Amino acid sequence: MKLQFSKTNIDQLTSSMKILFTVFFLVTPLFICAQITRQDSISISKKKHSVNYLGFRFGGLASSFSHKNDLLIPAPGKKSLPAWHAGVAMDLFTKTHYNARVELSYLNKGAKETFTNDQISIQSTNRLQYLQLTALPLIIKPGYRKINPYIAFGGYYARRIGIKSKSKTGQGSWENDPVTAENLNVKNDFGYSVSAGVYFWKRPVFELRYEAGLSSVSSSSGIKNRSVILSFSI
Amino acid sequence: MKFQLQFFIRLFSLLLYLCFLSGCEKVEPLATDDFYRFDKLNKLTIKKPARMDFFMGIDNAPIPLNVTAYDQQGNSIDAPQEVISFYSNNVKILGGTFSPDKEGRFAIVGKLANQVSDTIFIRVWDPASLILSLSIVNPQEVFQANGTDTLHFKVDVLKGNQVVDIKFPYNLFVNGKEQTQETFSATVPGTYKFQVKGLGLASNELTINAIPKTTYSVVRLPVIFHEINTSVLTADRIRKLTDDMTRAYRNQFNYNQAAKDPNAEDLFVEFYPAEIGLDGNKLSAPGLHRTSSSKTSFSSNDAFNDAFNSFWDPAHYLNIWVYSNITGDLANSSWAYYPGVTVPMEGFSTFPAGTKPFFPYGIFLNGNHVSINYEGGRTEEILAHEAGHVLGLYHVFDGNNTSFNSCTSIDPDYCFDTPYYNRDSYATTIDRNQRYKRTSCAGIEYTSTNFMDYYYTQNNSFTTEQLKRVRHTINYGLWLPSPYNGSRSARKNGRSSLVERPANLKYIEPVICSMR
Known part of the structure; x- marks a missing residue:
């Protein structure tokens, strides 16, 4: 039998994979947690997890623009803009299975994109620098003492403090693109975030986060920030 | 502990896996x-x-x-x-x-x-669906091989029977030879065949017969100088002056031996000292009449009025009045009056035949100009210039005396073969080394050669168009000693008379020529 893949089939497959990964991403940690929890754990006297973490966060991120308001997931590679971030984070209301967190970070977002037609290809890189305040009101964790995975939901507000736009036509060299920089003119950004990470001895040492902007970065086109952020904390 | 570590490692691997798998998503190309x-x-x-x-x-x-x-x-x-x-x-x-x-x-x-x-x-x-059509914009009943009669061509492109407005490269061929210009004038009489070629197409052929250049009978004008209150001129001097005027009008005068205008023409007009006086007797000094006036100085109005005391019948004489002590704006000027014609000519009034003179039609030679011989103001050149006015010619620029107009859209002398220029601009920026150069109102630089220009000019040419105006005046001008008015050249006898002063004589502004 000859297999043929149409664009529709690929789109359907992509959507299915998204759902699959999302479910897998959310359920699997709980499933694993259930598997390794001892039957009598509930009888063990609860330990207090009342110490709030306060520390420094840093890491890398892959960022891109969503043009159709979709759940675009940027990944490291040619299709997204690599960047970095750094800031401080503080846990609040730390309980055994729950806590909240606020973060203040400097980070770069943006996109590395290629616009094409049948004659020309224009590469455009827009790097937007933000000062971002993130609030994660819901961090759920199984409550292990040493290695404690978690998932977190929250939102962010970011204020743009700079922008660098460059473009390149065909085999030409990169040149500053002030017109594009001027057109990406919205300075405030806000959105939601979904994270998964691990506490190690109450410190969130590692985290992978997906951030989706709800506000367009340009008043003239509906493009929104999408980022996958990998963080380490100390 | 072991389970927790395994879990940590699995979760870390899973997250990384998710992170990189997300990059497999197909990204729609951006337009x-x-x-x-x-x-x-x-x-x-x-x-x-x-x-x-x-x-x-x-x-x-x-x-x-x-x-x-x-x-x-x-x-x-x-x-x-x-x-x-x-x-x-x-x-x-x-x-x-x-x-x-x-x-x-x-x-x-x-x-x-x-x-x-x-x-x-x-x-x-x-191109295969197009037809070239050649026609002449200015068809002429008579096309003379005089170098100035010019044919202007028009090329239409036809598609079917419709003329379409297309601009395209084409070449004009005359007798099979390619032309560099889109106009044609001939100096050699004969039959000329015209055709246009372009777009790989050839137009219809036009045939034009260029007839030999027209020649005119010589008209000789007797001249009488009226010296008022002065006695500078002599018969010899007058003979010399009229001879030089003749040379100017026969295309022979060229003091500087400079190149002439390409259209320089013989006007077939000659001047000679009048030999017979009003009483029918020979003048003791041909061409000279001395008289006196009670006035000792003259404005142009004074001269205008006084001239009627010695205005010899212009049908027999070309009157030249010599006044000294000119006052006012004309103190350093000579002047003349334009003709009246019976058949219309651009720039002049038409009068019925038989109209009596109501202004002193002739030349007023400033006493200061009777005997000068420097560049830009020789007496014979002044007289040739003023006689040009009397015979129907305007200045080649727009203006007279010291009043000039800038470039106008109308040719000020009605002669297309004499370029015109901004005299004011020339006078204010005159360069001694380039004094004969002019820049025409069309922006073309040329050398001034025309008798009807002011200083500095080579003073050696009248053109074909000027010839036509002068011959029109000769043929249809009132108050000239020309065949039209019954005068014969070299009249040897017969009485004549003074022109009667009009009862309501009114001053008429002449054409004034300031000298350097």
Whole structure:
């Protein structure tokens, strides 16, 4: 039998994979947690997890623009803009299975994109620098003492403090693109975030986060920030 | 502990796996129309090609198309031409060029980011469907081989029976020989055949017969100098002056031996000292009449009035009054009066035949100019110039005395073969080393050679168009000792009379000529 893949089939497959990964991403940690929890754990006297973490966060991120308001997931590679971030984070209301967190970070977002037609290809890189305040009101964790995975939901507000736009036509060299920089003119950004990470001895040492902007970065086109952020904390 | 570590490792691996798998997502390619630089694009303008008509089989090269993008403030936006999509009659053109490979009218627009440019219309013609038609714009009953009669041609392109407005390269052929100009004038009489070739096509053939140049009978004008209150002139001096005037009008005067105007002509007019006085007797000094006036100085009005005391019948004499002590604006000027003609001529009033003189038609020679011999003001040159006015010629520039007008749209002397210029501009920027040079109102530099110019001029040419005006005055001018008025050349006897002063004599402004 000859297999043929149409664009529709690929789109359907992509959507299915998204759902699959999302479910897998959310359920699997709980499933694993259930598997390794001892039957009598509930009888063990609860330990207090009342110490709030306060520390420094840093890491890398892959960022891109969503043009159709979709759940675009940027990944490291040619299709997204690599960047970095750094800031401080503080846990609040730390309980055994729950806590909240606020973060203040400097980070770069943006996109590395290629616009094409049948004659020309224009590469455009827009790097937007933000000062971002993130609030994660819901961090759920199984409550292990040493290695404690978690998932977190929250939102962010970011204020743009700079922008660098460059473009390149065909085999030409990169040149500053002030017109594009001027057109990406919205300075405030806000959105939601979904994270998964691990506490190690109450410190969130590692985290992978997906951030989706709800506000367009340009008043003239509906493009929104999408980022996958990998963080380490100390 | 072991389980927790395994879990940590598995979760870490899973997250990394998810992270990299997300990169497998297919990203839709972005169109150049969506490029952020064009977000605020407001207007597109398409550049008009140098020409809009193209011919199949001849114009084989693709026509480059070019569009400029502007924002709302009217600033141009850097947009590579490759981002523009061009459409011809709503069909997308591949690439940024239009190939004229089929006949028709094509509406071309450029599009970018939902903006559409203005439209240019390119016409592509198949030469095989066109006909060239040659005609003459200014058909002439008589075409003389005089070097100045000029034919202007018109080439129409016909498609079927319709004239279509097409500009295209073509060449005019005369007797099979290619011309460099689109006009034609001949110096050699004969039959000329004209045809136009272009686009691989040949027009109809026109045949024109150029007849030999016209010659005129010589008209000799007797001259009488009236010296008022002075006695400077002598018979010999008058003979010399009239001889030089004759040489000027017979195309023989050339004091500087300079190159003449290409259209320099013999006017077939001669001057000689009048030999017979009013009483019918020979003058003791041919051409000289001395008289006196109670006035010792003269304004132009005074001279105008006083001249009627010695205004000899202009049908028998060309009167030249010599007044000294001229006052006012004309203190350093000589002047003359234009003719009255019975058949219309541009620039002059028409009077019925038999009209009596009501102004002193003739020349007023300033006493200061009777015996001068320097560049820009020799007496014989002044007289030739003033006689030109009497015979119907204007200055080659617009103005007289010290009052000049700048370039006008109308040729001030009605002679297309005499270029005209801004005398004011010349007078204020005169360069001694370039004093004979002029820049015409058409922007062409030339050397002044015409007798009807002011200083500095080579003073050696009257042109063909001036010849026509002078001969018109000779043929139809009142108050001239010409055959038209019954005068015969070299009249040897017969009485004559003074012109009667009109009862209501009114001053008439002459044409004034200031000397350096």
